Amino acid sequence: MTTSLITTSLTPELFRGALELERTPRGLLPHRLPARARAQCQDPQLALAESQPSGVRLALRTAATVVELDALPTKRVHPGLPPRPDGVYELLVDGALAGQATAVGGGDTLTVDLTSGTTTHHTGEPVTLRFAGLPHRSKRVEIWLPHNETTELVALRADAPVEPATDTDRPVWLHHGSSLSHGSNATHPTGTWPAVAAAHGDVELVNMGLGGSALLDPFLAQALRDIPADLISIKIGLNVVNADLMRLRAFGPAVHGFLDTIREGHPTAPLLVVTPLHCPIHEDTPGPGAFDPEALARGHVAFRATGDPAEVAAGRLTLAVIRDELTRIVTQRATEDPRLHLLDGRLLYGEADNAELPLPDNLHLDATAHRRVGERFAELAFGTGGAFRRA
Structure with a gap:
């Protein structure tokens, strides 16, 4: 029946x-x-x-x-x-x-x-x-x-x-980032690296990874400010470079303003700034990023950097430049904000990882790399000595 x-x-x-x-x-x-x-x-x-x-x-x-x-x-x-x-x-x-x-x-x-x-x-x-x-x-x-x-x-x-379900006693982890955080190339929703990390960390995930759209927009900072959360992380850099929307002069104040706005709603929550993961095409070459026409002609999606490395001295942004600037900003702010932390994204996915698990389209993690990044983030952020460790 x-x-x-x-x-x-x-x-x-x-x-x-x-x-x-x-x-x-x-x-x-x-x-x-x-x-x-x-x-x-x-x-x-x-x-x-x-x-x-x-x-x-x-x-x-x-x-x-x-x-x-x-x-x-x-x-x-x-x-x-x-x-x-x-x-x-x-x-x-x-x-x-x-x-x-x-x-x-x-x-x-x-x-x-x-x-x-x-x-x-x-x-x-x-x-x-x-x-x-x-x-x-x-x-x-x-x-x-x-x-x-x-x-x-x-x-x-x-x-x-x-x-x-009313068992909401687990901490809420709010994460913002680019398409890597959104889950590009992951094969299923619990296989994105933030979902993997959340499962290991036993937290409730609010994933604000937005493909192509982690650009330090004020309205996005205001949204993060207003979302109830116990733990917050933001991964900054890749979209800023491949969209080529700003120069170094604008980037620093934009990061400060972004963090200021988040702190308006979350004055004491642990706030972790994650620098860019390793991405060879943009390490030392500015954006904008673009589809690789030769790859498209072969029926494959791939990306390339189209900027001129010689223009870095004039303020064009690369991932290397952004890592240095984020390190400077967080170090400066942490003297008055002891719950502000920094994580080098290359500890999640670095040059050696790229040699073993190369980015299939030159920009995004594959499914295996998503799991690796999620497990490493859980260890580095939720584990002993991490920004999100529990007392």
Whole structure:
């Protein structure tokens, strides 16, 4: 006999990692930036990044053995390149992976021509994701949404009542960074390096890694200021270089202002500044970064740096320059802010790591490197002597 399923309203209390839920004509769209911040920037890259629910999950308490989620993803297609993998949905029971699913055969499609920059959008139908065979007992169930696929949620059903998980005594870790933190090239949502680190550190993650968009914007600092958090980290540098939006004269004051704004809302929380991970194309060569046309012609996405190293003396930024400047700024500020800390990103992924696990597109970590970085961050930040160590 088939047991009928109970529909549960998708309310904010069920979500972790989303700052705002937008009611759309077809469902509920999680945002990682509030409307006020989104209104201050019309960059389509930021709009795409913040709508991709990296770190966003449903957190439930239920005895259900079957859970269904109707989802409406937006899948990206790049003509001339191999198809992108479908976004992965993961179900965890009491912190352990119990199932994975993909929204195959439905959803919207966003076609992006990387050579012309033009986009077209086609609408599709929702897909039902079914997780069955769960243990018949009261348990915490988390459903992690795809980290790299904009997803509207339409309905949630289960064969037993569902309540919001209320075990929120774990510290909240708020992290901001670039596409590396967002999870580019990770193969599943709990495999991004912040998710790996959060699991090892036993903390609640709010992932504000925003692909292409970690640019020291004031509205982003204000959003970080207003998010409740016990532990905060910001990884600065890669997007500043590959976007080539500022020079050294502007960078230093922008970092100070960013930190000042965060401290307005979190005056005593441990605040960890992470310098750039090793990235050969931008270590000593300024941006802007660009797609490598030769790689695209071969059907492969790769990036290159197009700046002139000779212009570093005039204030053009490289990762090496940014590491030095961040070290100077944090050292200066730490004399009055003893809970401000610095972590050299090359301890997470350095030159030796690149030789062993090279960046597949010259810019982003692969899945194995994501796990390595997450484990190292957990050891260096949450472990003995780390900025986030527990008393």
